[in-house]
Amino acid sequence: MKNEEVAAIFESIAQLLEIKGEVIYKTLSYHRAAESIRALGRDLNDVRQEEGLQSIPGVGAAIAAKIEELLDTGSLDFYNRLLEEVPAGLLDVIAVRDVGAKSAARFWKELGVTNLDELEQAAGAGRIRAMPGMGERTETRLLENIAEHRRLATGRMLLDEADRAAQEVLAFVREIPGVEHADIAGSLRRRRETIGDLDIVASAEDPAAALQVFIQSPKILKVLSSGESKASVILPTGIRAQLWIYPIREFGSALQYTTGSQAHNVRLRELAQKQGLSLSEHGYKREDGSILSCASEEEVYRAVGLDWIPPELREDRGEFTQKLPVLISVEDLRADLHMHTTWSDGRNSLEEMADAALKAGLRVLAVTDHSRSLGVAGGLSIEQWGAQHAEVERLQVKLQGRLRILHGAEVEILPDGSLDFPGDVLARMDVVIASLHAGMHQPGDAATARILTALENPWIDILAHPTGRLLGRREGMQLDMEAIFRSAAQQRIALEINAHPERLDLNDILARRAVELGCLLAVNSDAHSQDQFSHLRYGTSVARRGWVTPAVVVNTWPDAELLTWLGRKHG
């Protein structure tokens, strides 16, 4: 059984227990265990054999025993019995906004509702408003929220879309009279790979007045809620956004609070509590009732004896207990080792791409069009690659050393694990990227074997978008990443963090694990047009979330070092 399946079961257990009315801390334990398992980056079976399951944060004796039962039998008696007690359809009910475990339990016990359809029928028939403590408005809003839930079932944005939408809101907020600072917060500031809604935090002399201007603007489609300090709205694009406004002296604690993650904030507040401090978005309250306001985030962390923690690390994945790394930044990237031109499926010519790379601040660019078997993407024949090589040489002369161009290819890994070009062609390349675009539906062990065979090929430098996932569209292959990382580390092959916002592959968790196992990484744009070098910042944010330092990322290295690494194979 896969980690993700185990985590999903614990998540369901947490919710079912909450509906059942179990003490909240027990449900929290299952929730935390699920999060820890998701962040593990390695197979539960390995952890069980090596350090033991209880080495996982939030996993004690009881949950460890349940994990073992799941791993051994593929099923969990405790969970099965829970499902007989509480209708599984209620899990969909509590996924609706403003419906939590308490309400779901009441709908179930008082109206016999066991799933979302039945809840919608009950609301439509006016049976909600008849319940004690519920009214007409509750019922109307419930119907709206159910409709919204059905519309947005897929509902998360990719990073680039979220960035664009957030910048628009931010610009608008900054123009509201009386607003001093405004910043992006929430999961977008933490650079999560997909974004549910936008969080903006601002400071103003008179927060309530500024909020009024915000919610009355024609740029807002609908106001979901609004008060003295926060408003939740829907933008004309259908995207949900929240704006918090605080006095300037509280801006630091407000930014820290609204950035999250929730798990990180809970840990930080627990830490504060042990020092006799109560932390909220307004600052610290001491035991004598006095207030310590924080205008900057640094002050928030310093007050409890911590260094400022970069937002990308705020996921309760060790940032309070482990030494913080010096994270990679996008300015560290000197080279881009994966891109395409009109020779295969790119939209711009080689020269246009080179110009764009220069404008993006790059010093080294690897030209890596597809290989011959990828017909749909205009893969190059051996002869075409040779012709392209002549063009690369001409362009290199023309560029007069302003940009160093390496010539390689993104070479298909064929079904038997061999590469799409023979060794004598690969030997002529400056850089060889191996990747897989076809036959991704084969079982995980077969796909793993195929990649492991490919990694034995003496010419490979980089394994591109290793899992093949497409966010929101396709799950990655179920590979044995541990085996792939070990092989790549041994061969000094770099694993790619593909920076396309739809790929981000490796993800943060896998990137962190790869580095732990001694792998090199490459953050590449995979640009198919001249505007896509800007994607490098998305790849960088994945690396940052994976605790990655520049030292292990080959395209941050000085030319000499990079060429030495490439030259180990290509002479």
Add this chain to the structure above:
DNA sequence: GCCGTTTTCGGCCCGACTGTTTTCAGTCG
């Protein structure tokens, strides 16, 4: 159910907003 630079038992983050009530529970982030 987990966990320990005050604890192996007794704790477990904190406040804003809503809707329905007259003081609060539920939900959310």
